[in-house]
Amino acid sequence: MKALESWLGGLPAVILMDLDGTLIDSAADIALALNRALDDLALPPVSERQVRDWVGRGAGRLVEVVLQHVVPHHGDDPQRHVLHEQLLARFMARYQDSVCEASTVYPGVREFIDAAHAAGIRLACVTNKPYQPAVALLRALDLLDDFDLVVGGDTLAHKKPHPEPLLHCLRHFGATPGSALMVGDSRNDVDAAKAAGVVVVAVPYGYNHGEPISDCSPDRLVASLSELI
Ligand SMILES: O=C(O)COP(=O)(O)O
Numbered sequence: 001m002k003a004l005e006s007w008l009g010g011l012p013a014v015i016l017m018d019l020d021g022t023l024i025d026s027a028a029d030i031a032l033a034l035n036r037a038l039d040d041l042a043l044p045p046v047s048e049r050q051v052r053d054w055v056g057r058g059a060g061r062l063v064e065v066v067l068q069h070v071v072p073h074h075g076d077d078p079q080r081h082v083l084h085e086q087l088l089a090r091f092m093a094r095y096q097d098s099v100c101e102a103s104t105v106y107p108g109v110r111e112f113i114d115a116a117h118a119a120g121i122r123l124a125c126v127t128n129k130p131y132q133p134a135v136a137l138l139r140a141l142d143l144l145d146d147f148d149l150v151v152g153g154d155t156l157a158h159k160k161p162h163p164e165p166l167l168h169c170l171r172h173f174g175a176t177p178g179s180a181l182m183v184g185d186s187r188n189d190v191d192a193a194k195a196a197g198v199v200v201v202a203v204p205y206g207y208n209h210g211e212p213i214s215d216c217s218p219d220r221l222v223a224s225l226s227e228l229i
């Protein structure tokens with residue numbers, strides 16, 4: 001971790017890592033589960049390309065955007081809420097059934113995690129993905145045991161970009177914001193880290209709602225996590 005150490009002027013005690021788009025390329029499985037759920041309800045499919053731009057704000061918000069795309073709707077309709085709940089439930093069931101058919105770990109991630117362990121750094125995964133599929137996905141790709149803590153989008157009252165999930169991790173480890181580092185791929189990660197007072201590194205290969213991550217002003221941008229080793 002010489003590169004990280006020389007940039008920060010020391011090693012962090014804790015690294016908080018985003019999941020979707022940072023550790024794991026999960027969009028194909030999310031799109032697959034969404035399309036199976038849409039088909040269950042006799043609704044038309046969406047493309048993986050679209051899903052890549054929609055992932056990042058949790059399952060409820062994702063389903064809301066998908067629904068608005070496949071059945072555009074404006075105004076107040078109580079049936080709309082029912083449809084949203086049905087699609088969300090179908091999506092969660094379908095995703096839980098096949099959380100890792102096509103998902104892969106990004107290059108540099110395993111090497112970075114191994115180097116962090118070797119340096120005695122504690123790791124937490126802080127994701128807006130609901131807790132259960134997050135843990136299932138990490139387990140399927142043999143990454144779960146690498147994390148001392150996993151915080152999902154439904155673990156606490158607030159999700160990223162709120163600082164609460166990050167501050168929750170710091171309390172868990174008895175660490176200060178100044179002794180931690182956040183690594184993420186989206187504006188949610190950068191904003192949450194800044195609100196928590198944690199230095200943030202961003203990667204450009206993930207999902208950021210179609211916006212270049214450099215526009216979100218992370219403290220540092222790396223092409224791959226191996227650059228920090
Ligand atoms: O599934 C999501 O909504 C995003 O998850 P992430 O916070 O791990 O990028």
Ligand SMILES: [Mg+2]
Pocket residue numbers: 018019020021022056184185186206207
């Ligand atoms: Mg992400």
